[in-house]
Amino acid sequence: MENLVDLLQRRAKEAPEFTPFIFLRDGVSDEQPLSHRLFDEQARCVAAHLQARGLKGERLLLLFPQGIEYLIALFGCFYAGVIAVPAYPPRNNRNLLRLQAIMKDCDARFILADQKGVEYMEGMREDFSAYTFLPMEELTGTPAEWVPHQVGLDDVAYLQYTSGSTGDPKGVIIRHENVMANVYGCMQTFIPNLKRVVSWIPMYHDMGLISMLTYLVCGQVKCYFMAPVHFIQRPLRWLMAATRYQAEFTLSPNFAFDLCCEKITDEQLEGLDLSSIRSVVSGSERVRWRTIQAFCERFGPVGFPKTGFLPSFGLAEATLIVTTSAIDQKAKVHYPEAGQSLLAWDDERLQGANPEQVQVSNGNPINGAEVVIVDAETKARCPEGTEGEIWAGYPGSIASGYWERPEESKKTFENYTATGEGPYLRTGDLGFLMDGELFITGREKDLIIIRGTNYYPDDIEEVVEHAHPALQDNGCAAFAMEQAGSERLVLVQEVRRTEWRNANEQEVVDAIRQAVSEVFEIQPYAIALIRPMSLPKTSSGKVQRYAAREDYQKGALRMMHEWTQPEAIASGAGPVPEPGTAEFGVPAIVQWLQQQIAEKVKMPAAQIKATDPVKAYPLESVDAVFISDELSDWLKLRLTPDTFWAFDSIQELAEHLFRQYQENHA
Template sequence: MKKNLIQATTTLVELLRLRAENQPDKIAYTFLKDGETIDTSLTYAQLDHRARAIAAALRSIASPGERALLLYPSGLDFIAAFLGCLYAGVIAVPTYPPRRNRPDPRFEIIANDARASVVLTTEEILSELDSRRTRISELRNLYSLATDGLDLDAASKWRMPDIDGDTLAFLQYTSGSTGSPKGVMVSHENLLYNEEMVKWGFGHTEETIFVGWLPLFHDMGLVGNVLQPLYLGIPCTLMSPVSFLQKPIRWLQAISRYKATTSGGPNFAYDLCAEKVTPEQIAALDLSSWEVAYNGAEPVRAETLEKFTETFAPCGFRREAFYPTYGMAETALFVTGGPKTMPPLVYEVEKAALERHRVVASSKEGNTQRILGCGRTWLAQKVIIADPETLLPCSEQQVGEIWVSGKNVACGYWNRPEETEQTFQAHLADTGEGPFLRTGDLGFLKDGELFVTGRRKDLIIIYGQNYYPQDIERTVERSHEALMIGSGVAFSVNREGEERLVVVQEVQRTFLRGLNAEAVFETIRQAIFERHELTVHAIFLLKPRKLPKTSSGKVQRHACRERFLAGELDSVANWERPQGQGISHPTVSFPSPLEVTEGLIRDWLIAKIAQLADIPQQQIETNRLFTHYGLDSTSAIGLSGELSGWLGQTLPATIAYENPSIDSLTQHLIELQTSNSTKERDSSNKMKGNDTNPAPKTSFFTPDFSLIHN
């Protein structure tokens, strides 16, 4: 296809129509059901046909400009529905199905803030939602449309909507504070311009091959793994985040099998692969095709690059393939990166100077810090560093706030005019140049290379997911009656190269005498895990008025963090996650499922949790909640995958959430095994009686992906 045709398109609808006309039979997307076997594929013609059918049905219940919630598991149904919204002129709102039997404030926020009029989903999820509508107020008055059961002949009724580059394509909800959700308004022009930036920055061509596992409602998954392949007209193979987290090898196997040239994820994904993939598995991989291993969404660590390269060099991975990148939803996705022909740039600076927002190159070994460059800007986008207080430009020797301007910068926040003006309408104080997007991130430029040093605000970033401390603090103070309202802080600290969560909370004076600190710790840990899917590194309980505050009564998170690091917190009780002891753990045996007993399951879990926590098995208490041993959402999903492999059964990714201790999980597995054995006996009896419709062999569960969104 001629390049000028693509560059002349002003909307994604025009783009897909061109692809369907010029490359009708070319495979656009393939989805791997379990991360290994092909489930479905769509050509460009099939994708266009489905998008037109969905749009025609959607226009019968929604007008252009209205919002549609997209509630899908990972898969091609989501992609067709997203494009169907664009074909109808309806603003898509990507999110995930509300959690089962658990509070889901993020979903409630998105549904309320977007003021959606319709829900698009699958027949299976719609059936589940229908039974819960009375309990989910946000869904009661919305039209619902199951797109996987539509009559595709409706595509003939589709008409091109009246849209252009300025038309909003979708709302990308950021990980904002519970009190003030923010939907980034992304237009067709924002997307197309950013896709051209990604194409140049990543060095993509018509020969590029994508493999991805990121959640499709996330900007990196949607704009990067879905829309960039569409922009290029090239194939993309996808799997769900659950498939990757349960068995990280699946990601690398897909890259190896499909000869992918571009694939990536947050920094933790590379750490997880280096930790979990075995030498035997590495021997069967071929990663020599991998040209762009992008790394973003959370701080990129030089140590991760070195460890991953060392681990996977034997199967063809090259350090030059690493592509640290910087971006955000407010810029559609991509801000800086590359060029791909250059290896990652590491700059070593004096740590003391950096803490004073000065950039001083290290001249000797000592108290230094290694910072990884995140590339440069592309096309006409402009990146500058400005003093966040004076709004004056900074020199290369100063750390300041990263400001961005360009056609990829979004229109603002949905129904948030004041926040839009504060964030998207910044101007330099000396020249008046602008408008710029104020990112809230701190960094510096050196010879055009962007180095990100931290956040101006108190944002916590763990596993590529953003968390506002106010949300966690609210969860903590409401978790137990002994805790004071408005007198707690949450922050993160770096331990062993990873960000860890710390909570400091005041106790009401009337509860100090006879305080059951262990019960309070347990309650806090479990509340944070259930609400935010995070584990806590440390909890400190203080007497009233011991928490650092300003004269006006505002909590001082930074001052509290400094006291924690200095060991100067005056607590009435404290707990810290059991520290890894660097011990050698015996290999967990894998008897066949026929030999599994309650004792074997318990022993297997004890050995596995001890391995994850890096402590002796003798220190594991089977009635303790997994959160006590630092089992976070990523570890919980990985545990479900290893259990599935050991037992030879399909287990849900949520099984460790729903059975949060060794005792409860063991009991649950035994009950399921007994139930399955009974069903299999009944099926066998029917077979002996020549039953023409024998019951299929059952598994423990069908995985539920609704909880997985990191």
């Protein structure tokens, strides 16, 4: 089995001018190709500089936006024997705290980034003097200066930080052997003879990173990829790329398919042709039957096949994929009302079924993998159809553990059944097997997954408890509930004994919404303020989230005030003067921004103050992306979501935008 360095070097010799990766800089057609030859040469340049600094074995943080440079930097680390730590430039305080925690956990002293990223990090208030920044543009190595060295399959390639809370992240140790084992399993299972791919998944995410490495291993695969923000701004771009480049394969979390159904109009649909697509892997969050239904119904008329969905299950601790559905077959579901046999997702027996009762299969173990369902107490294997803990065995692909965490590694990676079979990876998920297919039913751990991103209740609870003086420390339970086909955040929070009779409940709710939005860039679906000392806890004082969730659903909480996100609210604002008219100016832009923000946060436009910064309102990150895209269209300017957050008031933002508008239309 080759390692990743030998693989790229062989590709560069056998097909030097072939371009496996084409970055769509504008998310549409501005192509930046990367040939095998240039990939190898640039990786050697990076590696030569890292070798000259004596960094072999060091952990090196990669802070790049999506693009060709990320791939080159990653392989530069592989070529130099440096342990890469994929990450992303922080956008907010939560991202920054997590980044600092990652660097501390793996003792990373060096950061490789583009010049813009270096300037951004150095301009932050936090002290980064202990770290050495390496701007990509200033690396001085040449391909000839790279010194080849022996790379073993057991050598650490990178650390994948997806586990653990913001304050206590855990880095999964991914070796060259792990990557190659998982990649070959994927190749043999669901992408045989693949030629053309489109993608928007970020490369710092395990799903994005391993998929890119898979395309390189396949050989003769062209991957057209874009920045995630370009997809979120306009989901049509993803399917336009699939149409333009006749993609056979793509992959995405469940929420992206819902977003396409929501945002792509009938008129836009007419320009799509998805008949080239053979398979779409759906993973990273729960795959929902109603999503498969809606997407196939919406995009079937433009060629998307009913056999296109490949629901899958994986995790960073297994490098990535563990199970996936069969290619060229309809995704299977389990519907108890129709008996114990599995059904195709569009079986007529599902007509009128409650979507909450239809469970989508995540497929069979990929080649070389094994899945067992185990009773948490006895460690005995569960009978077919019985829920238990999901354990995975996958020689070569399962990681060896977490970086510098032997005890936690043993608990997660070295598990044996009651009869001594193992070792198995304890995934932390619950499910059952039926006819060899894996069904996910829940999580043993309290992880909250919203739009494919993991959130840890501990982090959210700490932010909520400090959002307002009336709130009790250690008095919050954060959990997820399904609402309208997606996971939504619910918060149950105690009010202090000294405050509960006099607290301004709406002020407290607004403070919680603002704090959660500012730190996590998501919005709660519901907030329940409850009486002091009424939150379910253990005898030692630990919050019982499951019990709080049950009480909330049953209406058994000692409720003081409950807020639920409204579906919509009338903005109460009048028409906005259009660009190009005599009335258009800064006040028009302010009014437009107020109306857009009001619509997203479900508030009257009159309550959005021009003197406040945008971050004063509980916007989700995806809302900011949508607004910036609509603003770009309205003003005929090229704007990014970063512009949206960069000013101290909506008024200042509007003044900046008007100046840009005048310069662009002079």
